[in-house]
Amino acid sequence: MLNRNNDGDIVTISSGDESNELISSDIENSEDVIRVKRLKVEQDSETKNSQQWIQTYQPNSVKDVCINPQKLKEVRNILDQMMKGVTETKLLILSGPAGCSKSTLVKVLANELIQRKSPARFMFGTSTNERGNSYTEYSEQSIEGTGQSNHFSEFLMDSKYRTGSNLSLILIEELPNIYNLSTLLNFRKSLMEWLCASETLPPLVVCLSEVELQGENKYQDYFSIENSLTVETLFGKDILNRKQVKVVRCKPLASTFMKKTLNNIINRERKIFASIPKKPVQEYLEDIISTGDIRSAICNLEIWARQYKYTKSTDEMYREVRLDFFHAIGKIIFSSSNFDTKDTNEIDCLSVKEVQDHNDNVPLMSLSLLENYPVYNDSSYEIRTAVNITDYLSVGDLLTPIDTHGDIVLRSTRHCLRRANCQGKRRHGSLKFPRHFKAMREYRRIESQIKLYMQRTGNYQLSFDDLNLLYGYYAPQIYMKRSENSIRAKSWRLGGSFKEIYPETGIPMPDEQEENNLPEDNDSAFRVLFEKLSTNNCISNSEVSDDESSLSDPIDSEDSDDDLFNDSIDNSRIGKLVAFSRSQTHETKGTEQGTENSIGDNTASDTEEDVFSSDPELNDIISSGRYKI
């Protein structure tokens, strides 16, 4: 109802939508009510805007919790029995990765079960604070004036009396400093006392986000709470073996449940998502859903959606760059259809000008024209035309330092094709992607895989080159070699699964499904691989397919959907890779060792390396500064 403060302003009104209906009709039109309504709307709007989605969409009921229904059912049954006192279970341990809705589920279930048990307590409760009494959460700051190691035991002592009409679920999400031995022992001792107590106790739940810690020694030779915070290392076998303890293990959330929750948020935030095309939203959803962490997924989705209109998806920009680029090639090869009404010379001039206005990457344009001029009339023209085009492209290449070299390349190609002696109706083949694009796509794909792998394993110390070498080259070798260091690696790896690697073949690329199948843990293969890298740096099979058909694809709809396609050349990285490859090649030649066990034909690959390292054209490109290193 309405109250007034000393100034006569209305300051409170019953919360909830129903409250508005309670306002009597005789004051419906008064200024006060209008003012109150406006204030309430503004406050709600401000509160909502200032809150993060993770707070706004925090589940209030069990049906809103993003979790496997079977898991929900299991936990609900256990908690229900604990609250009714019909089970011997006194401690429920919920373990699993972060963001799998463990603690949210417990809090919501506590509200539901205790509310059902004693509804009178909640009849007059209107604020979330009052409703929060259904669970009591441990916090290191919750008890003042107590030594740190006694925090927890004091908390449990106080919690013992939260039974009967004062019933509360005791939730431990925040742990005391269990890395201090005496605190850990006190923690276990307090729990053991709780389990052995004869009196009726409130339900005690510990939510543990299991983590594998990565210290300086990332190859863990031992298993302890210092490197693995798990149910076993935290509680110890004495507690876990007791019949009063129940452990429920949760897995990362399945995509179906996360998709449902996130789509619900997208629906409710339709104002923000209205300006974002559906496709990037769905692509981003798939990306964040794969983590199995609903909390970080909601946070990431919010940041992504709010920033989208300013930054846009980089993938989309790449696509636009690519499409513009291929339109430009088409305008040079076939001339632009925009000027069909004009005479031929004018069409050519305008086509070239249009391309020049929008593309300044002349070397890439030259390369693309070189690969695509044969599609004009399916190469059915005099050989002289082809010779002239390649000559002009070469001249344009030589004249790179001159500003007008792009003009020469474009005009001469258009000029030659315009004068090509073609009989009958002209028929054209499909334009092809330059191998540069294909190579960049592969480069970015591997790079993103490595970044993901580094994120997952926490191995930030190793460089991109190191990881590429480790997982693209040494891992399959070590695996295939039946030595004492052989490792049976079942998990995901760069370059494809091991079962697809054969001694006589190169390293296959992972297929689309496998790309998403990332490893959960850092496997011990890293150790052997790292040692291998530091003692035996050599590359013998860095094969690059020269098969033009494999590198140049016709433009089709399938390629248009390729998100990883990108024209951005990271010159510094290319320079580093070239320098790295060369240094490895020289080392290999100098030491003539370490390649006995390498995959494939060493002679052939060595020859390729020699050709690569002594390529005068490449030297010229690098020394002329066209690829700045």
Place this chain on the structure above:
DNA sequence: GCCTGACAGTAACTTCCCGG
């Protein structure tokens, strides 16, 4: 002795169907 693949069992996930 080690590696590998086949097989079985289990748990979790996905899909489909049905009723409200």
Place this chain on the structure above:
DNA sequence: CCGGGAAGTTACTGTCAGGC
């Protein structure tokens, strides 16, 4: 359209036998 349940699928783990 949504929720619940059943059935099918997938992933993971452990065991065992055969090959090197």
